[in-house]
Amino acid sequence: MDIKVFGEFKKKVKENVGKVIVGKEENIDKIIVAFITSGHVLLEDVPGLGKTKLARSLSKTMGCTFKRIQFTPDLLPSDLTGIYFYNQKDQEFEFRKGPLLSQIVLADEINRATPRTQSALLECMEERQVTVEGNTIKLDEPFFVIATQNPIEQFGTFPLPEAQLDRFFMKISMGYPNYNEEKSMMERFMESDPLDTLKSVITLEEIKYVQNNYCKVHISDEIKDYILNIVVATRNNTDIELGCSPRVTLGLMKGCQAYAAISGRDYVIPEDVKALAVSVMAHRIVLKSEINVEKDKANNVINLILSTVKTPIETI
Template identity: 70%
Template sequence: MEKNKFQVFRDKLYNNVSKVIVGKEDKINNIIIAFICSGHVLLEDVPGLGKTKLSRALAKSLNCTYKRIQFTPDLLPSDLTGVYFYDQKSGEFEFRKGPLLSQFVLADEINRATPRTQSALLECMEERQITVEGNTIKLNKPFFVIGTQNPIEQFGTFPLPEAQLDRFFMRISLGYPKYEEEIGIMNRFIENEPLDTLESVITIEEIQYVQNNYVKVHVSDEIKRYILDIITETRNYKGIEAGCSPRGTLNLMKGSQACAAISGRDYVIPEDVKAMAIPILSHRISISNGLDSVDAIIENILNTVKTPMEQV
């Protein structure tokens, strides 16, 4: 494994996206890690914080085909996957592709669609294929979904159940920009739209390399036990109704491997696990009413569980 290729991949991608998005380096890093792991991201934020611009900037930088889907209550699964229609000229049925046949998909306000349509999308995310009238069609590689939802406005929405939330590799909130960052946003967009001139900086070969080789990052037995100790604590923590599933365990390990890789290491350290714990585990935990936020609970668990160095 060539460690420098991961750092070059991260630096080229972040530097290009930062021409559009001001600040948010840690959030963009997390999305890059999810992409390397072939996972998908759920962005929870109020409107207007740059979710669409961020997704378009990433797609352009990666030279991926891009589609944005506005989820509404009347959206049907076939609107996502595509349909067969009868062509009177040829006398045959032809397939009209839906937006899921793109490489990079923004599922905007995913919680406004009905559970049936939500399930159609999430099945594609997991299986990397769609089935239309009995015909199975493999999705393009890479295939990456960013789903968004407004955590405040719940009127007219269909909240994602825990089983569907678990299909997302990470949940991230961009949050409001800092004061000076927002000054930078005004300066950057006062005359031009940086997205219009943004060019791709990543090749398909670079994407294939990082997605195929991050798994070669070494995870010691001590780190594996450390990850599992954290997961086990989410299942035993007082006030947590449902802890993390084994999928959460695997995703935390994979995310830690990718985090180590873009940091220039071919081995995982506890700091990688800690950095990935909240974005990868927070949406996989159900808590009782009245408890602290999920993020605060995970922070408390990280402070409680001993790291491998402390056990020596």
């Protein structure tokens, strides 16, 4: 495994996406990690913070096919997966692809759709396939879902069930830009939209290489124990009704391997775990009802667990 390939991959993606998205480098790193590990990302933030532009710029950077789905209450599962229709000219049924049969899919305002439609995403996100009228269709590789939801609106929305939240590898909040970033944004978008001229800088061979080799990054027994102790702590915490599942354990381990690789290391350190833990774990725990009303409470609970679980120290 050539660790330099991962560094170049990260550099090219961030430089290209950075032509459109100002700042947010930490979030872009996390999205790169999710992409490498074939995970999916849920972006939760108020409107107008660049969630859609981030998804579009990432698809152009990777040279992948891209579809945006605007989720609404009247959206049907067949609107996502596609349908078989009867072609009168050829006198046979033909399959018309839905937007899910793309490499990068933006599910915009996912919590506006009904649970029935939301569930249509489950099979494709987990199994990398869709089933239409009994026929199973494999999705193209890579396959990456970026879903967005607005956290401040409640009327006309259908909160994602825990089973579907668990399918998202990470939940990220973009946040407002600072003063200098927003001023730079004004200058950059004054005459034209840089997204219109964005070119692909990543080849399919590079994508396959990073996705097939990140798992070769070394992770010691001490780091494995550290990850497991954090996950187990969520199951014994008095503020948590339902702790993290083994799927989270495996996801955090793989995410740390990818994060270490794009950081130029072929081994995982505790700081990799701390960098990803909140984004990977917070949306996958269920808090007790009496404390669930507090804003960012899940994030605070995970941060508290990180501060109490003993960090392994390298022995020289």
